[in-house]
Amino acid sequence: MSIAAVFEILLAAVVLGLGIWTIAVRETYSATVGFVAYGLLVALIWVRLDAVDVALTEAAIGGGLGGVLLLSAAARLRDAEPMAAEAPGKVTRASAAALSVLIAATLAGAVLHLPDSTPTLAPTVVANAWATGLANPVTNVLMAFRAMDTMLEKVVLLLAIIGVWSLAPDNAWGGHPGPRHQADPDGVLVFLARLLPPIGIVVGIYIFWTGANHPGGAFQGGAILASMWLLAIMAGLTDTPPVRRRWLRFILVAGPGLFLVVGLGGLWFGAAFLAYPPAQAKPLILGIEVAMILTIAATLGLLLTGAPERSVK
């Protein structure tokens, strides 16, 4: 057994142990922290599976932003703990356990019995990379070969924002999301919020820009930009913008809108919807990605700040 295999078994064991702890622990706050740790270790598993783009996404969005979301919800819902409903009875628990074991065993059996000759699209993707001029195959798939999925995913993000905003109470409709944060102006959090965002913005744009040829991309970079914006909000340096502002809504629509315009252009001037002419493929893709990263950063940040709670004065 090689060292790598021992390491992988240990990593899988720790990840599963954390998963069991997250499900079984009594307090919700501990479960949230356990889930954040789980997400970061799963990112390590992704690196081990040679999928560095997914590892970056899982660490940034799954572990980082998801962790902030769950932690703030757990903090706000801490008063609801004693009022929890009664735990389900033994019969429900036993049948749920049986169902879970059955499904897990079926999936594990399917994994262990996968055929040796694997159908794969990697050669096709690599062979067609000339059409875009980008070297990162995942970016090629996301932005060119399955661009429709990415465009529809931007629309899903937009729908989620509309759903979250529609939960505002009547008197706060179109107002500022979330509470007004205040921190000690001489304190550590404000110091970090002044120091880190310039560095974070550079890192975010770098990860986005290098996604053309190396692991990275608009989603990972957008998540980092969103977290820098959230840091400034949480330190009280800036307030959340009122959601009725037109420039905010324009930024949210810019990503899918530009994607749609380019797609229709491909339909009228080219071969099909979302077809890029090979000569202009790279500038078109990078242009779409610039609009995408702005939209992703704004959307992820707004999803985290939640529904409007304070009306515009």
Add this chain to the structure above:
Amino acid sequence: MSGVTVFGVCAAVAVGLGLYGLITNPQPLRKIIAFNLLGSGVFLLFGVVGRRGAASGVGNDPVPQALVITGVVVAFSATALAIALLLRLFQKAGSTTLSNGPPPSAGSDPPGG
């Protein structure tokens, strides 16, 4: 191949754990966490299948990777919407239980600003 099998079994167990937590935990926030656990197990299964499809100098089949990246972002936005719904329920009804009775009129909207 055996390393990939280890992670495949890990993914299957994560799916089972998430499903169990989703059914048995009474609090909605724990259900959301268990649902995310279930989702990450499914994504790991995609990753395992992609790793087995490594070819042409690419370590992991890019198409499942792109699907998983899309999936992570969509799962995050679904979680954000679910938590916004949960916080609004807590604001209106004063508790987070999905009980069958009508919410008490004790919860009222806070004044704006």
Add this chain to the structure above:
Amino acid sequence: MSLARDIITIAAVSAGAFFFLAGTVGLLRFPDTLTRLHALTKADNLGLGLVVLGLLPQAGTLRDGLKLISIWLLGLLAGATVSQLIARTARQGETTR
């Protein structure tokens, strides 16, 4: 030359792993929040620093080495800030009791 590089890497990363282990043992065994934070900062500063130091000979170019060092500095910054915030909250929690 590469043998010397590998020896440095193995020695430094092992030392860093030892500090991470010590920090984790402290987290699990120390009685209250402030002492646990004290144990964790050892892992952050020394452990991560030693791991990065060990990985520097393996980095191919100067740019990769600078990236590794900036990761260490950002980890230091984040860890220090969060430790301060947690300690302040813990101290406030103690004084109000």
